[in-house]
Amino acid sequence: MVVTQRDVARLAGVSVRTVSNVVNNFAYVAPETRAVVQRALDELDYRPNIAARSLNRGRSNLLALVLPLDVPYFTELAGHVVDQAEERGYTVLIDRTEGVAERERQIMMRRDRSALFDGFIFSPLGLTEDELRRWVGNCPAVMLGEMRVAGVDHVAIDDTAAARAATAHLISLGRTRIAAIGVPHVKPEKSGERPARRTAAHRSAGYEEALTEAGLPVLPELAVPVQRYQRHDGRLAMERLLDLPEPPDAVFCYNDLLALGAMRAVLARGLRVPQDVAVVGFDGIDEGRYATPPLTTVAPDKARIAELAVTRLLERVEGDQEPPAHLEAPWRLLVDESTTGVPGESG
Amino acid sequence: MVVTQRDVARLAGVSVRTVSNVVNNFAYVAPETRAVVQRALDELDYRPNIAARSLNRGRSNLLALVLPLDVPYFTELAGHVVDQAEERGYTVLIDRTEGVAERERQIMMRRDRSALFDGFIFSPLGLTEDELRRWVGNCPAVMLGEMRVAGVDHVAIDDTAAARAATAHLISLGRTRIAAIGVPHVKPEKSGERPARRTAAHRSAGYEEALTEAGLPVLPELAVPVQRYQRHDGRLAMERLLDLPEPPDAVFCYNDLLALGAMRAVLARGLRVPQDVAVVGFDGIDEGRYATPPLTTVAPDKARIAELAVTRLLERVEGDQEPPAHLEAPWRLLVDESTTGVPGESG
Numbered sequence A, B: 001m002v003v004t005q006r007d008v009a010r011l012a013g014v015s016v017r018t019v020s021n022v023v024n025n026f027a028y029v030a031p032e033t034r035a036v037v038q039r040a041l042d043e044l045d046y047r048p049n050i051a052a053r054s055l056n057r058g059r060s061n062l063l064a065l066v067l068p069l070d071v072p073y074f075t076e077l078a079g080h081v082v083d084q085a086e087e088r089g090y091t092v093l094i095d096r097t098e099g100v101a102e103r104e105r106q107i108m109m110r111r112d113r114s115a116l117f118d119g120f121i122f123s124p125l126g127l128t129e130d131e132l133r134r135w136v137g138n139c140p141a142v143m144l145g146e147m148r149v150a151g152v153d154h155v156a157i158d159d160t161a162a163a164r165a166a167t168a169h170l171i172s173l174g175r176t177r178i179a180a181i182g183v184p185h186v187k188p189e190k191s192g193e194r195p196a197r198r199t200a201a202h203r204s205a206g207y208e209e210a211l212t213e214a215g216l217p218v219l220p221e222l223a224v225p226v227q228r229y230q231r232h233d234g235r236l237a238m239e240r241l242l243d244l245p246e247p248p249d250a251v252f253c254y255n256d257l258l259a260l261g262a263m264r265a266v267l268a269r270g271l272r273v274p275q276d277v278a279v280v281g282f283d284g285i286d287e288g289r290y291a292t293p294p295l296t297t298v299a300p301d302k303a304r305i306a307e308l309a310v311t312r313l314l315e316r317v318e319g320d321q322e323p324p325a326h327l328e329a330p331w332r333l334l335v336d337e338s339t340t341g342v343p344g345e346s347g
Helices: A005-012 A016-023 A031-044 A050-057 A072-087 A101-109 A111-115 A129-136 A159-172 A195-213 A231-242 A256-268 A302-317 B005-012 B016-023 B031-044 B050-057 B072-087 B101-109 B111-115 B129-136 B159-172 B195-213 B231-242 B256-268 B302-317
Strands: A062-067 A091-096 A119-122 A141-144 A153-156 A178-181 A250-253 A278-282 A296-300 A326-328 A331-334 B062-067 B091-096 B119-122 B141-144 B153-156 B178-181 B250-253 B278-282 B296-300 B326-328 B331-334
Touching: A005 A016, A005 A031, A016 A031, A062 A072, A072 A091, A072 A256, A072 A302, A072 B072, A072 B091, A091 B072, A119 A302, A141 A302, A153 A302, A159 A178, A159 A195, A159 A250, A159 A278, A159 A296, A159 A331, A178 A195, A178 A231, A178 A256, A231 A250, A231 A256, A250 A256, A256 A278, A302 A326, B005 B016, B005 B031, B016 B031, B062 B072, B072 B091, B072 B256, B072 B302, B119 B302, B141 B302, B153 B302, B159 B178, B159 B195, B159 B250, B159 B278, B159 B296, B159 B331, B178 B195, B178 B231, B178 B256, B231 B250, B231 B256, B250 B256, B256 B278, B302 B326
Parallel strands: A062 A091, A062 A119, A119 A141, A141 A153, A153 A326, A178 A250, A250 A278, A278 A296, B062 B091, B062 B119, B119 B141, B141 B153, B153 B326, B178 B250, B250 B278, B278 B296
Antiparallel strands: A091 B091, A296 A331, B296 B331
16 A cells, blocks of 8 residues: 555654655754654655656656676776765765676667666777767767767776886886787777777777887787686686797786786786786776785776766756766876885885 | 756647656657657657655665775675666665664664665674664665664674585584684673674574584684774784694684685685685685685575575565564585685685
């Protein structure tokens, strides 16, 4: 049986209007009255009908965060987004994609969901630019990462500069055969460029620039693409590199999970990190700080990314009509034992 | 401007009823007609009004998964829940708690959200049994973990048996000073028992039973409570244990993150795992398999937990009136180098 505000009013001995004021959290209800109504609400287990309510008000105070959760970088980023939104009175619900294009497509096709949410923060990995452009339409949205979609705000770091710094760090330690794990597959898919591939391409550009600036050759056999950005893929890629007639003396991995898998492959063969192979990751996740040895990594400022994204999204929800912008967040190279052999900042 | 089904019908040259049939995905629309309508829907960027729709139908096909995401065990479990629900045509949205009682309370207090969701899967860590009982009320819900709330289905593993097996494994390797990290704080809070504490208490029971069965003393100085179940807390706890006049020769940690932090503390002092200190974790997360050395751990069958929870929840959504049940999922002890020194199953 559905409990109505009338039932609550009867039990509490107040008017329906007073119940409504409490339910809607209006300020002008005396604390004692509010307490009486709250007890009645609890006792009857009253649930406001949010469907009817969002018809009336047109706001849900819910934001959707659409991103993969099988990579800790995104899980940590999600934590910051939830915190930032909470401070501003918004609740974030997370829709998990795992970077699979088909899943991203399904989420976006179920556009009826946009009626639930005031806005979206989306970190696409699989959808093409064309698909993304068709989707975003009129719903307030902010994109995270490298994919630039015309007409949409987005937040990212400078991947190329960060990758260049990571590679230059390895060069500064005297390494000359520096591998890269996670490079884009040679052929872009016919259906169009995908965000994951674009991010990888930006990191490869930085990697190659650093090598070239230092007068080192860019060797194709040291650049390994992977299926996914998971520990398992990093391990397999590193095993291939260690099997080369002339293995690398350092490796720059395009995320921390790849780096942790690569490090495991080196150590499992009885080789040493960093003496035999120095390892750098990308993401600055907590897991890397507790690895043995602790991982040198490019750490995007996740708190700042979340702040920029939530702030801009809520401006759009409020009706801001400024032209869409590219918002750049800072990053840092966290130097640790996996490259220098001496305890670093996380020590 | 809001696009209506009437606008779509005009563009497609069909009746409003036909548009409605396509939007609601009814079967009896000819494929060619459906294609024509779909093009018109896309062109006009039509969005069904889900608020109006859930008023009419009373079903959203959305499930809420309420759990912490700062512990990889739950992130991995969430992946399985999303998969299981997707196979049955349901979408899962994740509401992140981080196990903080206040956050769990807020989520539950905003009961109006229950109108959005057909059901909840909830893994509480901070709320007391009283609070949980008040909350669950009439909304279809399944609880995960040790907290038993009268009138609600729940899914868990046998934590005590699993902890006993982990400890017995260390005893079988000849260890005699076996520490435990993550034990419950001595005093339960006045406000009532919380799920996180109850889970810890079950694991402590198994740990102590195994010691007692083997004729080993239960030493209070080897049982360390922690603030949170994060790597950082495991590291601090282990450092305290290593500072004892007589440090432990093994440690059973109540989750994998604690174990990874503990292992880092041992290795950072130049001690060896397992020769100086053998380490066992609990959760079976991917990260442990890639640690050096790979981590021995109790692995709950997460896929099975998810399957049991989603199946039962959807039975409840469909109106099943069976009495609430306790559903037990299996677990395995994955033996690896952090206790035996030889490569294990995760190789």
